Amino acid sequence: METLLPLVIQLISGAVGGNIAGAALKDKSLGALGNTIAGIIGGGLGGKLLTMLTGAAAAAPAAGIDIGTLVQQIAGGGVGGAIVMILVGLIKNMNKTA
Template sequence: MEQLITSLIAGAVGGNAGGAIFKNISLGTLGNSLAGIVGGGLGGQLLSVLGAGGMGDAVAGATGFDIGSLVQQAAGGGVGGVILMVVVGFIKSRMS
């Protein structure tokens, strides 16, 4: 559950960062956040499906907490958030 929450938060941050970088296709704060949350969730889930766990899984078994996996989820969520925000912003700008 922590990994999903991390992905969603990182996605929202990534979506807003993407909006700040690509001002011409920004969706506004709310739009960037929503696109980022969806993209972050998808990006985080994609990493999970691809099995991006690595050595952190052995540590998680011993301690119950896997910081490496959370960092991977945050990175995947952030990137997913930026990508989806850019795609949606580009489509919206082309439709106007």
């Protein structure tokens, strides 16, 4: 169960990041459902990539959740979700103009 919590945090953060990016960049937005799905995918990928790069692989202390690791998971998931949503939005717009 402990190893599932970071993934859940990253997926939720990705969904939020994708929707925030969609609200900020209306021309790239995929709609609420599209932003959420792209954000979830990006959150999972971004969170795992950041964890691999920093080497902070889910070594949660016995007393509870490490705040630094939690912030890293939220940031990685949110940024990853926003990036994937923007990339998908760019691809969608390229196909629309062609």
